[in-house]
Amino acid sequence: MEQTYGEVNQLGGVFVNGRPLPNAIRIRIVELAQLGIRPCDISRQLRVSHGCVSKILARYNETGSILPGAIGGSKPRVTTPNVVKNIRDYKQGDPGIFAWEIRDRLLADGVCDKYNVPSVSSISRILRNKIGNLSQPNQYESSKQPPPQHALSYNHMYPYSYPNTMSPSGTKMGNPPGVPVTAGHVSISRAWPSVHTVSNILGIRAFMDPTAIAGAEGYPPKMEDWASVNRTTFPSAHSVNGIDKSAIETDIKYPQPSSNLSSYVPACAYSASNQYGVYGGPAGSYVTPGHHWQSQTTSLSHPSSGVTMHGGDIHSAMAFKHPSRDGDRKPPSPLSKQQHEALSSVHGLTLPTSAS
DNA sequence: CACGTAACGGTTGAG
DNA sequence: CACTCAACCGTTACG
Numbered sequence: 001m002e003q004t005y006g007e008v009n010q011l012g013g014v015f016v017n018g019r020p021l022p023n024a025i026r027i028r029i030v031e032l033a034q035l036g037i038r039p040c041d042i043s044r045q046l047r048v049s050h051g052c053v054s055k056i057l058a059r060y061n062e063t064g065s066i067l068p069g070a071i072g073g074s075k076p077r078v079t080t081p082n083v084v085k086n087i088r089d090y091k092q093g094d095p096g097i098f099a100w101e102i103r104d105r106l107l108a109d110g111v112c113d114k115y116n117v118p119s120v121s122s123i124s125r126i127l128r129n130k131i132g133n134l135s136q137p138n139q140y141e142s143s144k145q146p147p148p149q150h151a152l153s154y155n156h157m158y159p160y161s162y163p164n165t166m167s168p169s170g171t172k173m174g175n176p177p178g179v180p181v182t183a184g185h186v187s188i189s190r191a192w193p194s195v196h197t198v199s200n201i202l203g204i205r206a207f208m209d210p211t212a213i214a215g216a217e218g219y220p221p222k223m224e225d226w227a228s229v230n231r232t233t234f235p236s237a238h239s240v241n242g243i244d245k246s247a248i249e250t251d252i253k254y255p256q257p258s259s260n261l262s263s264y265v266p267a268c269a270y271s272a273s274n275q276y277g278v279y280g281g282p283a284g285s286y287v288t289p290g291h292h293w294q295s296q297t298t299s300l301s302h303p304s305s306g307v308t309m310h311g312g313d314i315h316s317a318m319a320f321k322h323p324s325r326d327g328d329r330k331p332p333s334p335l336s337k338q339q340h341e342a343l344s345s346v347h348g349l350t351l352p353t354s355a356s
Numbered sequence: 357c358a359c360g361t362a363a364c365g366g367t368t369g370a371g
Numbered sequence: 372c373a374c375t376c377a378a379c380c381g382t383t384a385c386g
Contacts, residue, residue, distance in 0.1 A: 007381095007382090009381080009382060009383085010382075010383075015380095015381060015382075016366090016367090016380085016381085017365070017366045017367080017380080017381070017382080018365075018366035018367035018368080018379085018380055018381080019366085019367065019368090019379095019380060019381080020379080020380055020381080021380085021381070038358075038359095039358075039359070040357080040358055040359075048381080048382095049381065049382050049383070050358080050359070050360095051359090051360080051361075051381070051382065051383070051384090052380090052381050052382070053359095054359065054360060054361080055360090055361085055380095055381080058360085068379070068380065069378080069379050069380085070368090070369095070378075070379070071367065071368050071369080071378065071379040071380065072367070072368025072369035072370075072377085072378065072379070073368070073369040073370045073371090073377085073378070073379095074369075074370040074371055074376075074377065074378080
């Protein structure tokens with residue numbers, strides 16, 4: 001597990017098979033694209049396969065999000081408590097009702113739409129397993145959670161643990177499943193337009209940490225978590241308690257394509273030290289007073305060229321590319337000197353620069 | 357050569 | 372609690 005990362009792709013970049021790229025890199029991909037860098041150049045510069053660049057950019061263009069999707073888990077359950085309750089009601093009202101009739105009624109009554117209506121077999125199973133003995137009080141009945149959101153809370157956050165920072169007990173969760181940080185109101189379906197967006201990212205301070213970029217030991221343990229990091233740390237922009245519907249909505253479609261893009265990067269380019277500790281303490285996970293990033297956000301953005309990253313964070317290691325490697329082929333890209341500088345300061349990948 | 361994408365081998369996490 | 376399965380991942384290779 002811990003040794004699994006550190007594969008090197010054809011371009012010399014480090015990646016973890018099966019795991020998302022660090023957000024720092026993802027952001028840089030988008031950012032460079034916004035600067036007008038061609039995908040193929042981005043690919044070379046960041047040493048990320050062009051397929052991945054293509055994919056990330058495509059997703060960004062489509063959804064406004066640069067963050068990876070939710071990995072693992074199952075589809076959102078369609079048999080939400082509410083649905084079950086309704087099914088039970090139907091069954092009680094008409095014990096002879098067929099599953100397909102129940103299905104139709106669920107649709108007709110608006111309990112479900114065609115996308116989340118349970119299959120007939122599911123309904124049958126529900127009838128068999130959960131409603132078999134109607135006399136028994138249904139487990140759901142008492143609590144009666146709001147079903148729709150519950151149903152969709154698939155992707156709303158990933159309370160990942162950070163083995164490094166978490167208690168040695170091995171308990172996975174840094175937060176309880178019901179984590180306050182994002183809570184139900186942020187629940188988002190697994191479907192894409194989701195949690196992550198550039199505007200959200202603005203609030204992230206964690207992803208730009210050098211270790212994440214460097215890969216190696218600092219490789220971000222769980223990228224999906226950043227979605228929740230978003231939620232957790234972002235509130236400053238929209239609301240204090242994180243109940244920011246507006247933020248959610250802006251998630252779904254990104255508002256501004258580029259302008260704020262250039263600014264968010266420096267804004268988030270901070271960090272580091274304890275990025276994985278964001279969730280470290282279940283206690284402090286919500287507002288995490290220690291997050292100095294909030295104040296930084298606005299102050300240090302340098303549009304386009306000056307992108308002065310935090311020194312400790314980004315040290316422009318890779319001078320755009322290796323002359324010996326690409327330079328002999330042709331000018332890498334129609335970049336102005338300024339752009340080059342911007343880039344070199346932006347990406348700041350601490351790449352081995354070993355190749356050739 | 358640049359780029360889109362399917363195939364592939366991998367991880368993850370809800371059920 | 373081990374397992375299954377379907378989601379996602381990035382790389383690679385192909386067109």
